[in-house]
Amino acid sequence: MSHRRRSSSPRRRSGSGRHPGPPPAGLGEAVVTIDAVGGQGDGIARHGGVPVFVPQTASGDIVRVELRPRPGGGLDGAPRELLAAGPGRRDPPCPHAGACGGCVVQHLADPAYADWKRGLAVDALAKAGITADRIDPLVRIPPQSRRRIGLRARKTTRGGTSVVVLGYTEPRSHRIVDVATCSVAHPHLVGLLPALRALLCDRLVEGEAATVALTRLSDGVDLVLDMPRPPGLDDRMMLSDWADANDLARLSWRSAGTAPEPIAHRRAGTVLFDGIPVRVPPGGFLQATEHSEAAIRTAVTADLAGAGGAIADLFAGIGAFALPLARSHPVLGIDSHPEAIDCLLSAARGAGFGERVQGEVRNLFDRPLEAGELDGLAAVVFDPPRAGARAQAAALAKAGPPRVVAVSCRPASFTRDARILVDAGYRLTRMTPIDQFVWSAHLELVAVFER
Numbered sequence: 001m002s003h004r005r006r007s008s009s010p011r012r013r014s015g016s017g018r019h020p021g022p023p024p025a026g027l028g029e030a031v032v033t034i035d036a037v038g039g040q041g042d043g044i045a046r047h048g049g050v051p052v053f054v055p056q057t058a059s060g061d062i063v064r065v066e067l068r069p070r071p072g073g074g075l076d077g078a079p080r081e082l083l084a085a086g087p088g089r090r091d092p093p094c095p096h097a098g099a100c101g102g103c104v105v106q107h108l109a110d111p112a113y114a115d116w117k118r119g120l121a122v123d124a125l126a127k128a129g130i131t132a133d134r135i136d137p138l139v140r141i142p143p144q145s146r147r148r149i150g151l152r153a154r155k156t157t158r159g160g161t162s163v164v165v166l167g168y169t170e171p172r173s174h175r176i177v178d179v180a181t182c183s184v185a186h187p188h189l190v191g192l193l194p195a196l197r198a199l200l201c202d203r204l205v206e207g208e209a210a211t212v213a214l215t216r217l218s219d220g221v222d223l224v225l226d227m228p229r230p231p232g233l234d235d236r237m238m239l240s241d242w243a244d245a246n247d248l249a250r251l252s253w254r255s256a257g258t259a260p261e262p263i264a265h266r267r268a269g270t271v272l273f274d275g276i277p278v279r280v281p282p283g284g285f286l287q288a289t290e291h292s293e294a295a296i297r298t299a300v301t302a303d304l305a306g307a308g309g310a311i312a313d314l315f316a317g318i319g320a321f322a323l324p325l326a327r328s329h330p331v332l333g334i335d336s337h338p339e340a341i342d343c344l345l346s347a348a349r350g351a352g353f354g355e356r357v358q359g360e361v362r363n364l365f366d367r368p369l370e371a372g373e374l375d376g377l378a379a380v381v382f383d384p385p386r387a388g389a390r391a392q393a394a395a396l397a398k399a400g401p402p403r404v405v406a407v408s409c410r411p412a413s414f415t416r417d418a419r420i421l422v423d424a425g426y427r428l429t430r431m432t433p434i435d436q437f438v439w440s441a442h443l444e445l446v447a448v449f450e451r
């Protein structure tokens with residue numbers, strides 16, 4: 001998009017290629033004024049009474065757009081020219097902003113950005129008709145602190161030379177944006193990108209694709225490569241040398257849905273949860289930044305300090321909440337990932353409170369913790385994947401303890417589960433929105449329910 005009034009404009013967006021397949025036929029151009037920013041980060045204007053969704057715009061922006069029918073209703077407005085900037089706009093810090101689908105709202109300045117992010121929580125509750133006694137201010141997380149990133153890679157030819165395109169995908173597309181830098185990722189991870197590109201150029205053949213998961217642990221970087229074939233002897237030797245040269249903690253190879261196979265294992269691969277060392281399985285779940293993990297833990301544990309009795313941590317992972325809680329409470333940690341529960345239990349033993357922690361491998365979607373098992377618990381914490389925990393919420397509604405703490409990275413599934421609890425007599429006493437995924441439309445929530 002070109003910009004008449006500002007020297008440093010949002011990136012030019014042709015709009016073509018944003019949708020897989022050919023874009024729908026255009027309906028011509030229009031000049032619109034952005035009234036608000038929607039839940040997915042697009043600016044929303046009206047044209048002839050019809051909502052128009054315009055990416056990379058802020059409230060008050062006046063934009064010339066090319067209109068197209070929007071699947072599901074309304075119109076898509078591909079931005080062509082920013083005629084006047086609204087008060088909430090700024091120049092995004094990242095050179096890839098706009099093109100890269102990782103950050104959709106880098107162009108929003110504070111306080112517009114923080115208000116919009118916190119508003120996602122407020123709006124989600126309002127839409128579900130749920131009242132909270134208190135909604136905390138947004139907990140801010142610094143950029144350049146993301147400790148885990150997932151990238152796509154593809155080997156291709158440019159100007160007769162083989163190259164690897166490595167980065168995130170474009171918004172609503174599978175096309176990879178080749179990134180030289182990233183404003184949200186930790187610089188340690190960004191610093192590995194050139195060497196990774198060279199490695200993948202060597203290991204992939206023309207047209208092959210791979211995905212790359214980089215996680216910064218306390219004792220080094222853990223790399224999991226999803227490759228199109230099993231590793232050969234050559235791959236093993238080269239990757240092992242590469243892990244040495246780049247001082248990785250661990251490097252694993254995964255192909256065709258197999259478990260990641262560590263090829264170089266140079267250090268234990270641990271993190272500290274509130275000072276407690278825990279081994280992380282290759283590709284195992286960790287909250288996106290250390291700051292957000294600490295903020296979530298603080299919000300989870302704040303109201304549980306005085307809870308007398310045992311606490312269940314459901315969808316516990318390797319114990320980001322269970323282990324610190326076990327300093328003062330008996331804890332039952334449940335997760336479907338067997339290696340995660342192994343790591344949790346051995347960390348508890350190592351920290352000297354193994355007898356206070358029980359672990360169970362269990363699919364809580366199919367077999368939620370039910371009445372009988374829930375009896376006598378002082379509190380339950382649950383932190384499911386994006387799909388939420390409908391069955392577990394229903395079981396808690398029937399027989400849950402006086403206090404339930406829900407952690408969620410998806411307000412839509414959270415409000416569905418919260419509705420179940422509220423209908424069963426729980427009161428939402430506090431909600432803490434945490435900006436774990438800075439400049440994206442994702443929001444982390446911690447919510448405390450009591451009855």
Ligand SMILES: C[S@@+](CC[C@H](N)C(=O)[O-])C[C@H]1O[C@@H](n2cnc3c(N)ncnc32)[C@H](O)[C@@H]1O
Binds near residue numbers: 319321335366384385
């Ligand atoms: C959002 S993570 C939370 C992990 C942990 N609370 C933390 O903060 O590190 C969700 C966890 O749910 C687990 N999980 C996914 N599906 C599950 C299921 N059906 N039953 C039990 N656990 C599941 C995953 O293995 C993962 O550890």
